[in-house]
Amino acid sequence: MSMIFGVPLAVLAGQLLIGVINGAFYALLSLGLAVIFGLLKIINFAHGAMYMLGAMSTVILFDALGINYWVALFVAPLLVGAFGVVIEYFLLRRIAGQDHIYSLLLTFGVALLIGGVLTNIYGVSGLRYSMPDVFQGGMKLGFMFLPYYRVWVIVLALLICFGTWFMIEKTKLGAYLRAGTEDSQLMQGFGINVPLLISLTYGFGVMLAAFAGVLAAPIYSVTPVMGSHILITVFAVVVIGGMGSIGGAIITGILMGVIEGLTKTFYPPASSAVIFLVMVVVLMFRPSGLFGKEA
Amino acid sequence: MSEQYVLETRNLVKEFKGFVAVDDVNLKIRKGHIHALIGPNGAGKTTVFNLLTKFLIPTRGQILFKGKDITPLKSAAIARRGIVRSFQISAVFPHMTALENIRVALQTAENNSYSFWKSGASLNKLNQRCMELLDSVGLAEFANTTTVELAYGRKRALELATTLAMEPELLLLDEPTQGMGGEDVDSVVELVRKAAQGRTVLMVEHNLSVVSKLCDRITVLAQGAVLTEGEYGEVSADPRVREVYMGTAKDKAPAEQEATQ
Amino acid sequence: EISNDTVKIGYLADMSGTYRDLAGPNGLAALEMAIADFGGKVNGAKIEVVSADDRNSPDVASSTVRRWLENENVDMVAGLVASSVSIAVSDILQENDKLGIVSGSAASSITNEHCTPNHIHYVYDTYPLANGTASAVVKEGGKTWYILTADYAFGHALEGDVRRVVEANGGEIIGTLRHPFPTPDFSSFILQAQASGADVVALANAGSDTTNAINTASEFGVTQSGQTLAALLLFLTDVHALGVEAAQGIQLTTGWYWDMNEETRAWADRFMEKTGVRPTMVHAGIYSSTMQYLKAVDATDSDAAQVVRKQMMETPINDMFAKNGRIREDGRMVHDMYLAEVKTPAESKGEWDLYDIVRTIPAEEAFRPLSESKCPLVTSK
């Protein structure tokens, strides 16, 4: 069997595929973050918490009301999205126009609140959630065994990413959003209900995170802390892609998934640090990220 | 001998992604002149300023200051050589007092701007000079006022005073009277006239009455290129200039020239 | 005699972080149960409890414990989960010559390099974990091993112990992989483990890393493809979170299981009334160790660290937690450990009916023999 740096080609192929899948997952998470920062200039440190809420609510909806995965796929993100709107309306709105740092502090506080409360109710060892039967098993690709669920994840994630990108970059609504965040007062002067727009945007952003949460529920251990681990990584993705660049977030997400995957093969201990190395290097040469507009 | 020219540009070009904003511009600014750069909107005036001060990097061409090539220098270095600009929108340090604003400029001459161990009092020796400069623009009484609280016109005056504090040999003014009306304009004209003593000034200005009152020489830019150059009389007489810039202002003295359109 | 007529116990544990569930608030409940069962008084002296969250931070822990010992004359510190915390606290205990009982930590170094005459390590450590599981699995024919190791002290220690045991029993380690802590997604690592073709995939990690790995392993059909999955540190709460669906068949070593006999069940029922969940081995250990401590205080009518420790060492432990357990001079409490196998969905008759006890590992076999000890208390002899 042919080798690369002592790694069988077959294994490498598998790793790449896995990388792309995790990448799609990062893309979905960083997309929400990019939408929220790019359009609202809010540094959403509650993003991890929202991802966690998405997963937790999927499990809780099932345990409490017997709501199954398919329904949860819609209901959970909507619930979390609504929650996001509430947060925007009652908290974030009051610090509109203030320095980034305040939104960071505020959302970080919110994240601590949510995480802490849930920890006290559900503990940290995780909630049980079993995978829908249709996804049991997987396909044998010769070089690896690919669970059906991972296929589902990548397809769905990419669809949503593209849809979001199109809505923001190519539609009138998107234009309103982009402009409204620069000078909301003037936009209102043009007759556009910016406050509503902003609430909905934030709601939508966290909805994406929650959606990723639902996708994660069957495969990762669902705990109140699951979000805080992934938060910083996702931030790195957004920065490398260029803060606020929607397309950038998506492409970089996948890219990072692959790079991380390769690191996991060649030097596993560094797999959590490599993304930051990439970030430093990228920002050396492109001050506003791979796809960011020059500041 | 190019010594009589403080500033020269040779075939200066700036392109933005294919779009040529400044197209092969050759400027010659005489020592001691007040030189105006006029031209329709988007002609490239501000861009030229940005190139001269290195806020933008020229695509091609040379910039000579007192005969020396300064094209490779950085913004800060150029400022220290004695080319200082004022901005199209007034640039001040909003949360410092008027006096402190000037003092920051004066500190460039001192060599204490890195000494973080010295006490603030060590700057007081500059106050005298600050006051003189403030007085020269009629802001002495506002010395201790925080700059945000100054009215628009006064901010511009302060900015000018700050610029003067640098003892620049060449002063670049981008639309110094913009957004001003009535007597404010006149006062700025007076300021510039004062400032120009013993200096060279290059200014962009759309208010033709100001140009006609102040400037010794005028260069007209259009679509990035030099259209013509000369004294106000010649330039304003030039039909091309009228067509692209002044408009159908018939044979009228500049002063009342805007008064009736 | 007992200092200022009170025996004061400080309970220090992670109350809000990653280790919350294996000791945490319920550990305090266990401690209080012990005191209540003991009668609330010892030799007429009243028993007080103070408690704090160590936030998994040695700073917080040490400033808390310092104040307890130096200003609030606490006599004994219980709980102690994160190894960084336990080691930091043991230093302070020695300075002030007070007693500490470590129930939650896994690091075997606590009674080895880091041993002091002022603390006892009660429930388990990495040595028996590796010992129990590894030797058993090798004996069942798992000859070639691939180890997924959490890339920090605990993981490295566990990996080392496993390597020793496996090779001692004629097995072979054909690959190890050190993954960052924590790792949200294990698919890449599991894939490499599968590619290695090893008989056994061992997990030298803990908490959410372990549960994530097991989840992914079952998703990628590790067991179906004929490999054995061995988790070296798995708590009841983890298995409960995984569910028998994903965890079935996994072999693991535990110091105690609630459903072993009448005695354990009886206590577990009382515990459940109080807390709503079944106890982990740590909870049981906290109860047992506190009892042992109070008995010693009672017998010696003293709360001086050395006196009590000596007494605790001299009296063998026979309660619902351990039979013939004893505390060695290095502070290690040695007792029988158990090799358990997670039940299949078919076998499991309830939320908490999770383990089959496959084999009992005798105390002397389970723990690191004193002959190998680096503890000054032992070597200086």
Added chain:
Amino acid sequence: MTQPVNQAEIQKAILEQQNADNRKKMILNGVLLLLLLAAPFAMYPVFLMKILCFALFAVAFNLLFGFTGLLSFGHAAFLATGSYTTGYLLSNYSGLTTELGIIAGTAVATALGLAFALLSIRRQGIYFAMVTLALSQLVFFFFVQSEFTGGEDGMHGIPRGKLFGLINLDDNYNMYYFVLAVFLGCYLLVQRIVSSPYGQILKAIKQNEPRAISLGYNVNRYKVLAFVISAALAGLAGSMKSVVFQLASLNDAHWHMSGEVILMTLVGGMGTLLGPVVGATFVVNIEYQLSQGPLRDWVDPILGGIFVLTVLAFRSGIVGEIQKFVKKNLG
């Protein structure tokens, strides 16, 4: 033009203003000093030292954030570098007197600070924050991997040793007054820096960078210097901390620590001198008191609530709000 005014008078007024401010500063410093001198008799010394260390850390951070306008999200790296270096040296070279160990720790942190600065200083706003974060994550990775840090278990039993080989620091009171002296020294230094000629330039850069450039200032150099000083002080804080607690752990290097110092600064009041000190005291206290009390399981949510409240209700921080109040009501 306005009627001629007497310049001399105005200048006098300005100077008097300055003196008045200085007097105010003196009085404030005096009060602070007295409080701190008396504190150990009222409160537990080790705990006080913890507060001082974090206060110093926050002061260092605020020099960069509050006074230069640079948000570093990687200051934990310097704290940790300071504490690990000092810890390692003191544990392994018994000949070393404590102060030397501390100086060494600070030096290494300073060097690291320079490296960080050179790599990050050209980045603007949020990108600057993120580069510093990334770099500190790499440093964290290094500490996790290296043997000498003891990884997760951390570094323990660091000897406090003798100051100048004379004063025994195992005595909490000696230790406290040593920490206090260092803290006050740094506090005054920062106070000086802010009002120094250099401080003026920093102020200017913070308020209008392009203008500062056009006046001929090479702003990046000034920023780098500010960053390095800040890193040095942060490192010093770490070194002191490792000596006080006799341990160094990964918590110091974790990004949460970088976050915590931001919180301390904001809660206390960024851009004010006393703010970070008050903020640190407040946050450390709250966290500590809560983790002891009946609410110990609820520390995180309560902290979260406090941050939310801070941002919504008093954004300029405790000190900032007080200053506002004073300005408004007492002229």
Added chain:
Amino acid sequence: MSRGPGGEYEQLRVSGLHAFYGESHILHGIDMVVHRGELVTLLGRNGAGRSTTLKAVMNMVGRRTGSIMINGEETMACAPHHIARLGVGYCPEHRGIFSALNVQENLTLPPVVRSGGMSLEEIYTMFPNLYERRFSQGTKLSGGEQQMLAMARILRTGANMLLLDEITEGLAPVIVEKLGDVLIKLKNKGLTIVLVEQNFHFAAPLADRHYVVQHGQIVEEISADELEAKQSLLNDYLGV
């Protein structure tokens, strides 16, 4: 009832308008009326409060008291985004070009509020620069080009009352001239225009009436025909 004494339709009636920015009290009781098809200017020195008056009409200032009627409808209670829907087009003092959008997007951004606005073609023929630069980032335009864009933008919406703040600022005379013609065209189309101008010489020949603002109050109302008579008075107010 929205019919003034003269019987002409009252497009805008401001009475007793006070406005505040936080603590500072800027407008002290503005009273003015603008009839349909009129072009009215607000003259005054820097800081007099003219821009603020327009902002107040758009409900863009901190706090307001008094009354603002648009088409006879009281709007003090209206949310900002409802005002435009009443057919009001606002061109702000500092242009408000969006950097996130290119020139064309900027142009087409404001929603059309009424029929009869100008088409893109008409606009581009009026401002060739904009056509030339239509795909470059809005804020990359020159100062003057941005000014044109800001003006052109609202001509598209078909608003029938325009509030224009310093639209000639920084424009070359030739463009200023062109703008003059545009305003006359618009006026002839029956649009109502409130013009804030520094450049009196530009405003004078266009306007039907002038309001002079000082310290947040209307201190003088001058109709076009009185202009000669009151010229000197005006010069005092404006300090020309």
